[in-house]
Amino acid sequence: MSIKIKTFASLSCALALSFGVVSAAQAAGADAISVKDAWVRWLPNNLPAAGYATLVNASDKPIDLVDISSKDYGDAMLHQTVSNGSSQKMVMVDKLTVPAHGQVSIAPGGYHVMLEDAKHKIAPGDTVRLTLKFSDGETIDTPFAVKSPAQTK
Ligand SMILES: [Cu+2]
Structure with missing residues (x-):
């Protein structure tokens, strides 16, 4: 009887240990990228809004932002404004590298x-959520503060 109890105790100990290792590894991955100063410049009349943020990479490898989606908007995509003398245009960006x-x-x-x-009425003062996917497998669902068009940061 005492042998059975001992076996059970060491089995649960081994399980606890392996769960501990798994969650530590996940925590390390989740910590690689963090999102700061996330906000949206809202525009009236259902015009497209623009999301802004700073992505910080704490790891020693470059990590790419590879996909963006939002439960609050039907369409979310990364664009770059390119100026070309006096005119400006927007180009699609497939990925954005956050340096190590x-x-x-x-x-x-x-x-x-x-x-x-x-997908619903959104106005300055609201908070929307964007889901950012990265090349290391990390997915970050993060709040963006919705601000009026007069805001610049
Ligand atoms: Cu754009």
Whole structure:
């Protein structure tokens, strides 16, 4: 009887250990990228809104932002504003690399997340959520503060 109890105790100990290892590995992955200063410049009349944020990579490898989606908008895509003398145009961006131990800003004049086809009424003061997917397998669902068009950051 005492042998059975001992076997059971060491089995549960081994299980606890392996679960501990798994969650530590997941935590390390989740910590590689963090999102700072996330906000949306809202525009009236159902015009597309623009999402901005700073992505910080704490790991020692470059990580790419590879996909963006939102439950609040039908369409969310990464664009880059390219100026070409006096005119500006937007180009689609497939991926955005966040350098190792570095950061990249999605900010006015450079990159923006084009947000179209709002799924419900959204106004300044609201919070929307964007889901960012990265090349290391990380997915971050993060709040963006909705601000008026007069805001620049
Ligand atoms: Cu755009």
